[in-house]
Amino acid sequence: MKRKIQRWVVTTALSVAASLVVGSVWAAGMPEVTLPDTAPFPESVAATSDGVLFVSSITDGGVLRIALDGSAPTPFFKPGEHDTRSTFGVLADDKSGTLWVASNDASAIGIKGPSAVEGAWIKAFDLKSGGLKAAFRLPVESAVANDFAFGPDGTLYVTNTAGPEIxxxxxxxxxxxxxxxxxxxxxxxDGIALGEDGNLYVNTYVSGELFRIGIAGDVAGKVTKLKTSRPLTHPDGMKPYKNGFIMVEGKGTLDRVTVSGDEAKIETVKEFAGPTGVVLAGDVIWVTEGQLGYLSDPDKKGRKPEAFRLRAMSLPKE
Structure with a gap:
């Protein structure tokens, strides 16, 4: 198992290295992308190895595709297409040519979405054509499919925000x-990522906690709550990064997370406007500013911010 994890880490590192030039082009030419009015409240962002970005919308659904040339974002699929509803997590898998998308009936939390499809689903789309390849419903009554991570053997893991299940x-x-x-x-x-130690790491959006979950074949190992160096406020998207993770918090920060034993050091890297998702594209970090406070804060509810954006920044220096 240890050798398998090491191979996975090396493969990931090579993939990132191959797209360093791509990331530099993005950072130099386009430090931010303003999303169209048809895609408000972005929830998650994914990137292919060549730097193409995909963005979901928790309120209006659909997925946007943002090309490397800096042209205007275009629909990868439109709101409500392919029996989708509110779109949450997105994850690009270059190896299989697949974009994984979480689609949910989020009406229980006051988000109607663009269709009347019931349940929580994960759907696989062809990265090139946008065609639907497969769909799987979460097999529990209380379910909101949120975010994804791959294990070293290709197993896809999905968090359920509405219940204590992965x-x-x-x-x-x-x-x-x-x-x-x-x-x-x-x-x-909410957020989920595979650590270099071969364990899964997840956070909880409401309670602001961080956990490590062992992987023992097809079953889970020990669930351990990590002691964080400071409190977390609405932790969300999380991705592996150099002996730990990068993670966004809805309160407005991009963090670097370093795990040592059962403790996690949380360092603020930069502040953003209500960040919800994060992804590495070469040597660039992209962050979605979902600004979900406008959906829940009584002082903001019913209004929209001036704009919704993706923002880019270079990887932090060591």
Missing amino acids: FMLKPGADALEIFVKDDALKGGL
Whole structure:
């Protein structure tokens, strides 16, 4: 297992290195992207190895595609297409040519979405054509599919914000299975990422917690709550980065997370406007400014910010 993790880390590093020039071009020519009015409240962002970005919308649904040449964002698929509704997490898998998208009926939290499709789903789309390849419904009554991470064996892991479960889709499987169910995780599961140590790491949006979950084949190992160096406020998207992770918090920060034993050091890298998603594209970090406070804060509810943007910054120097 250790060798498999090491191979996965090396492969990931090579993929990132291959796109360094791409990332530099983006940072130099386009430090931000203003999203169209048809895609407000972005929830997540994904990137292919050649720097193409994909962005979801928690309120209006659909997924935007933002090309490397800096042209205007275009619909990868339109709101409500392919029986989708509110779109949450997105994850690009270059190896299989797939974009994974979480689609949900979020009406329980006051978000109607662009269709009447019930349930929580993860859907696989062809990265080139945009065609639907497969769809899987989360097999529990209370479910909101939020974010994704791949294991070293190709298993896809999915967080359920509405319950204390993480689901898995094993390679070639035709249905999702529960990987772990634990009441410790009931604080609104959100961001998820695979650590260099071969464990899964997840955060909880509502309770502001960070957990490590062991992987023992097809079953979960120990669930451990990590002690953070400072409180977390609405932690959201999270990606692996140099002995730890980069993570955004809805309160307005991009953080670097370094794990040592059962403790996690949280360092603020930069501030953003209500960040919700983060992705590495070469040597550039892209952050979605979802500004979800406008959906929940009584003083802001019913209004929209001036604009919704993706913002880029170079990787922090060591």
